[in-house]
Structure formats: C-alpha cells, structure tokens
Amino acid sequence: MFENKVYKHDIDSPIGSLRISASDSAILSINFLDSHELTFSDINPIIEKCKDQLDKYFDGGLKEFDLSLAPEGSDFQINVWNLVSEVSYGETVSYETIALQIGDKNSVRAVGNANGKNPIPIIIPCHRIVGKNNDLTGYAGGLNRKQWLLSHEKFFSGSEKQLSFFEEDKIEFNV
Structure with missing residues (x-):
C-alpha cells in the first residue's frame, strides 16, 4: 500500500510507552508497549508532528488531531x-x-x-x-x-x- 520507509519512534506518555510508526506521508500505527524501554528513535516530520500533538493532548491543550493517517484495514x-x-x-x-x-x-x-x-x-x-x-x-x-x-x-x-x-x-x- 505504501512504498516509503517506515519510521518508528517510542515515547513516554501518562498511559505508558507508545510506539508511533509512520511513512514519509502519514501515521501508520500507534502501539501500546508493555515495556518502559524505549528502543526506537527514528523520527521524521510526520512523527514529530504526531509526538507534538500527543504531548498537547495529554497536557489537555489539544482536543482534535490534525494528522495524515493511513490505517490498513478492510x-x-x-x-x-x-x-x-x-x-x-x-x-x-x-x-x-x-x-x-x-x-x-x-x-x-x-x-x-x-x-x-x-x-x-x-x-x-x-x-x-x-x-x-x-x-x-x-x-x-x-x-x-x-x-x-x-x-x-x-x-x-x-x-x-x-x-x-x-x-x-x-x-x-x-x-
């Protein structure tokens, strides 16, 4: 479906560690991690924007996300x-x-x-x-x-x- 590199970046949040996966053009997934060990640190502008918006969401300052999404499903x-x-x-x-x-x-x-x-x-x-x-x-x-x-x-x-x-x-x- 997409031909771009997949970037993965782990972040801490109030509900535990999250892994954000993205292509060069859209967010592909966010996964809840069972471990506190942050292992992926690839970052691109899409992940940076997502990370910033998630931080604002968790701080209570963002109520609506403005991100390009590409979920795979039926x-x-x-x-x-x-x-x-x-x-x-x-x-x-x-x-x-x-x-x-x-x-x-x-x-x-x-x-x-x-x-x-x-x-x-x-x-x-x-x-x-x-x-x-x-x-x-x-x-x-x-x-x-x-x-x-x-x-x-x-x-x-x-x-x-x-x-x-x-x-x-x-x-x-x-x-």
Missing part, C-alpha cells in the same frame, strides 16, 4: 474507523450507535471487532466507544487506559456525560 474497518473519528472529544457513543450509522443494527460485534483492530488508537478515538449501557468494554490497550483516556477528556472538556463511568474522581494508572 473496507468495513475503515468505515468504522471513519465513524469513530467523528465522535467528539469528551463524548462517548455505543457500539450499537456506530452499527446503526453503518446501516446494520446487527453488526454490533463486527463494529467491536473493527474497533479492537484500530491501528491508530487515541488519534482514531476508539476509547470513546462504549457498551450499550455505558459499560467500559474492550480496549486493545486495556480497560485501565480506556478509563484514563475518558476521564482525562471528561476533565478537560467539562463534560458531565461520562461521570457515571467512574466511582472515584481520580484514576490511578500504573504500567
């Missing part, structure tokens, strides 16, 4: 990720809502599977998709990270919609 997955990308900062929608937007109310599980295969979490905000009863279900990075991201966005957006998710105001995250 047509269905790309469709789901495009719909997920429309969910605003500080808001959540259900897997069922995304399935209805696709036009197939019976595709809730397929939507969940596509969400779980999202190669660019945080930027394609799959953490904003929740279960039918606002349950925190499924997140490739783990439910602690999903809860942290939602709490972070709730705090910086002033949104009260997500308050029912959390028993405590403070969420501690240990990697």
